Amino acid sequence: MRTQHEIGTRERIVRTTSRLMQRQGYEATGLKQISQEARATLGSVYHFFPGGKRELAVEAVRHGDTEFAEFLRAAFDREDDPAAAIVACARDLAKGLRESGWLDGCPVTTTALESAGRVPEIQQAAENAYENWRTLVRDKLTRAGFADDVAHDLAHSVINMLEGAELSAQVSQSEAPLEIAGRHLARLVDSYR
Amino acid sequence: MRTQHEIGTRERIVRTTSRLMQRQGYEATGLKQISQEARATLGSVYHFFPGGKRELAVEAVRHGDTEFAEFLRAAFDREDDPAAAIVACARDLAKGLRESGWLDGCPVTTTALESAGRVPEIQQAAENAYENWRTLVRDKLTRAGFADDVAHDLAHSVINMLEGAELSAQVSQSEAPLEIAGRHLARLVDSYR
């Protein structure tokens, strides 16, 4: 019975950490809160993550990485046209944000900003996440016939604009920034056809 | 000698708080660190800010607001063409970020994200800041002849893209995201001429 319990508790801890840090950030999220909400004890937390809070945060960022990557992949599979897919992304992000009571923004950004320049392991994990997401956008664009350098640059701006718009939407508790971002990104992409 | 000393110490505390929270965020910045780096005592801090850390954070966000607003105004005054001014903004942001050792990102974002949905006063101050910056961009665009609704939407995306690109540049310790953002924003603006 090793595997089932191991995966169960460990996964529960990672998911809980990811969700809590998404909402409160790295510093405001305590290990006691994590262990309580994950229905695990402090002993279990340190058993699975001997590196303590830092290791846990790195794992949480990685979790957020794959979570958003799957979201992007799903949106890209649903829409053939890249510009239309990006508009759908922005719309779905706005929907999810509103439905969470404007609490669940990007699962990586808050933690990344807090630890930039202070906790290199977390910053590295966040950088990997952004790079991962950019690659997904880039591939979608190149498959649609865009030149490599154009797709590379567009991928940067698509992720950055979505990131900034989600932040803005969260702070102002409005879907407008994301709706506008989708529209402008589609226009930008189309301008390179 | 009331005025000189009052303004001096109070301002020093606000500036120090703003800089520390810009780099470390709200939760990781302690009042003891603030008072030490501002060469003030805890007594002085609570004398000027009876509301404690929260009131101090609100003031720090307001300080960051006017700081970035002045940066925008200066850039807009230097360049007549809005698109060129935005490119210059992105370049200067990248320069400042690199020169600070990739530590000084947006003076508002980190604090805003940490307290979104948890500390309404800080969230409100951050929202006011974004709104303020958007208005500056919007006015620059309307003065250049853009229609009101076009300028309104563009202002959103200009601020959001710069915000996202600065975050990305900080995490990846690279000027590329901001350089690309400037280029794409200029292209987007020009597409509405």
Add this chain to the structure above:
DNA sequence: TCATCACTAGAACGAACGCTCTATCCAGGC
């Protein structure tokens, strides 16, 4: 049957947190 070991459990530690409190300082008004 028993030793093993992954896992659970939570008490306890020193340090740091935000904040309160009292004491002191000192320039300006009477």
Add this chain to the structure above:
DNA sequence: GCCTGGATAGAGCGTTCGTTCTAGTGATGA
């Protein structure tokens, strides 16, 4: 010369933090 009150100063409050530590549980393989 004294009083007032804004400003400075920092010890100390209770609490919470991340982490460590020892004890205990229960399924597994010999």
